[in-house]
Amino acid sequence: MNLNKPKLTIVGAGPGDVELITLKAINALRAADVVLYDALVNDELLGYVNPDAEIIFVGKRRGCYKYQQEQINELIVARGHSHGHVIRLKGGDPFIFGRGAEEMEYAAKYGLEVSVVPGISSSLSVPAYQNIPLTKRGISESFWVITGTTKQHKISSDVAMAAKTNATVVILMGMGKLSQIVEIFKGEGKEDLPVAIIQNGTTKDEKVGIGTVSTIEKVVYENELSNPAIIVLGEVVNHRDELLKVQEQYQQGILA
Template sequence: MSLKTPKLTVVGAGPGDVDLITIKAIKVLKTADVVLYDALVNEELLDYINPEAEQIFVGKRRGCYRYQQEQINELIVERAKTSGHVVRLKGGDPFIFGRGAEEMEYAANNGLETAIVPGISSSLAVPAYQNIPLTKRGSSESFWVITGTTKEHKISSDIELAAKSNATVVVLMGMSKLPQIVKLFQAQGKNNLPVAIIQNGTRADEKIGIGTVDTIENVVVENELRNPAIIVLGDVVKHRQVILDIQQEYATQLKE
């Protein structure tokens, strides 16, 4: 039995770009005895881990779960009680559709100390990297961040509510539900609303497709877009092209 205090720290790894992890997260990784990490975590971040720590991949790849959530919960408790400090390294922010709260609750109920290090959420950073602001004066006064697929594997009912608003709508884990999402926005007469889909956001292999509610499904096919990707619906998507046009105009002036 370890003499160390059993502890879980849930750490946000950010959206993909290795530089978007926080300084506090790096400090915590250096103190870990065990690190459990997900598939969406940039593996370059593993270089920051205490070299003596045990590293365990518990993520999902190609539709195959290496561990079920219940097994991950049990593994956290078992390793904490035998090794000490367990760090659960999760993509994005662990409290935004990351199940970090569930893991902390299970750990606390089993006698572990718990802590959280927030991460930069893909819902904010991925659009930003493509010059898409979620709010902009005159375009959007608020935004929704919604999971596309609930734990029952159904489309979230909140998307229908969001489609009725003037807010920017960001859908995570929604690619499989894209046809249904399109229909919900079409039902609100938003056929020409701009849409962006960004795959592997903030990473070197990032891909993007831009269209409207009516055209986005064709854009997905043409650009071969697939998960992991986020969907952004709203007038703010136009800002990306505005910036590109300004930069192009400025570059042209410099050549003249």
């Protein structure tokens, strides 16, 4: 008989680099009775898990669905009542397109205590690793973070609204809709707007493609970029090259 109180903690694992998980998240893993983890979670993080805990891979990635969402919800509740403390380890931040809120609501309906440990979102950290700031004084005063594909598998209508602004636009899960995204921005006269696509951001397998709205599809083809990747559209993308130029000039003695 399980004597532990049924509990669910949704934990953000960060964008991929194992050092970008929080101390609070590590402490949660050490206290787990069961850990359910996603495909986008770095396997090295499982080394922090309580050695007596049950570890279950549940998939959850485009083309990789070991469990459907309904099955994951049921598994959380079942393991909570049979084992105690369930950790749901999710890539990035669980409240940014991570369905963490849905899992918490389901667990709470069946008597589990619920809490969340925020994670570092890929929407912020992946561009940062490439020296792309989402905001920069005089260039970008705000940013949008949008899912490229809705529940109905269509492009989000928010993309069209964001394209009308001067804000930086970050699109997650949007590679399958890249052609549509490009057409939307072209329709706003933004053919020359800088674009960055970053695949497997913050990991050893990271790949980057830099172009403009009018050239990015060719860049993707030439660099063989694919999911998982994020798309960044905005003048802030230029900061990456500007910084590299400054560094090169300094090394050459031009700025010394």
